[in-house]
Amino acid sequence: MSKQQPVLFNIGWNACINCGACVAICPQEAGFVSPFDTIAVDRPCDIACLLCEQICPVDTITHVPAPAPATQNGAGVR
Amino acid sequence: MPQPEYDVVIIGAGPAGSTTARFTAAAGLRTLLVDKRQELGAPIQCSGAISRHALEDVGIVPDDEFIHEAIYGFAIYDQTGERHVHDYRSLKPDEYGSGPGRKPLGYVVDRRRFDRYLLTQAERAGADTWLKTEGRGYTPTDDGGCTVHLRRYNQDIDVRARLLVGADGLQSQVGKWAGLQTHIKITELAGCLQFIVDRVETEGLLEIVTGHEWAPGGYAWVFPKGHGYAEIGLGVIATMTDKPARWHLDKFMTQSFFRERFADCRILEVQGGGVPLAAPLRTQYADNLILVGDAARHVNPITGGGLHTAVAGGKIAAGFITGHLEDGMPLRDGALRAYQDVWLDALGDKMWKLYGIKTDIFHNMNIRERDEQLYATMADYFSPTSEFKKI
Numbered sequence: 001m002s003k004q005q006p007v008l009f010n011i012g013w014n015a016c017i018n019c020g021a022c023v024a025i026c027p028q029e030a031g032f033v034s035p036f037d038t039i040a041v042d043r044p045c046d047i048a049c050l051l052c053e054q055i056c057p058v059d060t061i062t063h064v065p066a067p068a069p070a071t072q073n074g075a076g077v078r
Numbered sequence: 079m080p081q082p083e084y085d086v087v088i089i090g091a092g093p094a095g096s097t098t099a100r101f102t103a104a105a106g107l108r109t110l111l112v113d114k115r116q117e118l119g120a121p122i123q124c125s126g127a128i129s130r131h132a133l134e135d136v137g138i139v140p141d142d143e144f145i146h147e148a149i150y151g152f153a154i155y156d157q158t159g160e161r162h163v164h165d166y167r168s169l170k171p172d173e174y175g176s177g178p179g180r181k182p183l184g185y186v187v188d189r190r191r192f193d194r195y196l197l198t199q200a201e202r203a204g205a206d207t208w209l210k211t212e213g214r215g216y217t218p219t220d221d222g223g224c225t226v227h228l229r230r231y232n233q234d235i236d237v238r239a240r241l242l243v244g245a246d247g248l249q250s251q252v253g254k255w256a257g258l259q260t261h262i263k264i265t266e267l268a269g270c271l272q273f274i275v276d277r278v279e280t281e282g283l284l285e286i287v288t289g290h291e292w293a294p295g296g297y298a299w300v301f302p303k304g305h306g307y308a309e310i311g312l313g314v315i316a317t318m319t320d321k322p323a324r325w326h327l328d329k330f331m332t333q334s335f336f337r338e339r340f341a342d343c344r345i346l347e348v349q350g351g352g353v354p355l356a357a358p359l360r361t362q363y364a365d366n367l368i369l370v371g372d373a374a375r376h377v378n379p380i381t382g383g384g385l386h387t388a389v390a391g392g393k394i395a396a397g398f399i400t401g402h403l404e405d406g407m408p409l410r411d412g413a414l415r416a417y418q419d420v421w422l423d424a425l426g427d428k429m430w431k432l433y434g435i436k437t438d439i440f441h442n443m444n445i446r447e448r449d450e451q452l453y454a455t456m457a458d459y460f461s462p463t464s465e466f467k468k469i
Binding site (some may be wrong): 021023054 | 121123247248249251254255261262263267269270271315316322323324325348349350351352354
């Protein structure tokens with residue numbers, strides 16, 4: 001299991017040039033892509049390798065720890 | 079409504095996909111070419127340089143519709159500004175030049191116009207061309223063919239095909255559908271950024287600036303872009319710097335030996351992309367599926383150039399497909415490996431050799447030695463005597 005905590009990416013759209021380098025480097029097996037041809041920003045990334053942040057020519061990808069997933073009884077993990 | 083039926087469905091209408099489609103359609107195969115974008119070539123992720131022979135080899139007539147500027151040679155710089163010039167106007171004045179009976183060595187093309195032109199040629203050869211159409215997946219079927227799942231203007235459409243061609247670029251999803259190993263290493267994908275600028279003089283040469291100081295892991299470039307414009311860009315390997323490409327481009331423009339040349343420049347466009355400086359994919363085929371162009375990583379690992387390899391690969395793919403389908407050959411269980419063998423023979427083996435040369439250079443951890451090696455290799459690569467002149 002990865003030691004990395006899942007993360008949620010944020011893209012600074014103001015600087016994004018839509019170059020697709022983040023998608024090209026992403027090792028996720030399939031479809032971790034947004035409708036704007038960037039990596040997905042609407043769901044957590046479990047791999048959290050952060051290669052997309054490294055490759056971005058305009059340095060416009062950041063992340064926050066993903067919100068804890070809901071447990072079986074519906075309560076969030078604290 | 080009955081399902082539309084094709085011999086070949088091609089996903090991605092860049093230079094590789096459209097060239098494949100033009101040749102399969104011209105050979106009489108029922109061909110469908112789809113692209114999810116509304117405007118081809120954009121967002122531009124490429125400098126647009128291609129040699130004249132690369133166009134002519136695949137039957138593309140150089141046309142003002144897509145040419146920004148003619149190119150007559152190369153200037154390769156080391157990190158201090160020393161340079162080797164291979165100007166074919168003086169090397170072979172009877173052949174190259176702008177005068178009557180003389181020809182350019184190559185061109186810088188407008189990718190929006192170029193890609194649209196190639197789509198037009200495919201369409202005129204008989205291919206159906208659908209824009210705003212995204213590939214969503216494919217399923218091999220019992221009859222030996224496959225169903226390709228598309229989405230066009232929000233409508234799901236299934237199309238029957240014998241063969242699917244993935245020409246969907248570096249971010250290829252088609253290869254992933256078939257479980258192919260398409261992942262590229264961070265050490266082999268250059269993060270690139272370029273500006274189209276005004277007020278920078280050029281001289282009909284592709285200028286390439288080597289040196290870790292300016293572009294760690296890659297190189298910087300200044301290309302003529304027509305109408306007095308130029309293109310200034312660079313690519314870097316993320317593991318060789320802790321700064322993004324934009325920082326390096328800024329530094330190159332304001333601190334390098336070109337700082338005075340660039341001092342008055344005005345930025346007109348900002349473009350970027352990931353450029354693989356990697357080996358071709360080891361497996362470029364699966365059941366009912368082959369990959370071509372950037373999707374198969376048909377990119378020159380020394381120069382990062384992908385236009386020639388895309389159109390050349392498209393012609394190779396189409397030639398293979400035409401013969402293979404006409405002969406009713408199997409499309410499963412590794413039968414399409416024959417495509418990859420044909421491609422390796424025509425182009426790929428040389429690309430593997432270039433990959434070896436490139437890897438040797440960048441495995442040298444001594445920066446001064448590595449700079450010297452890259453400068454010498456680039457200078458030699460573009461010389462008239464280079465064994466790789468045709469890639």
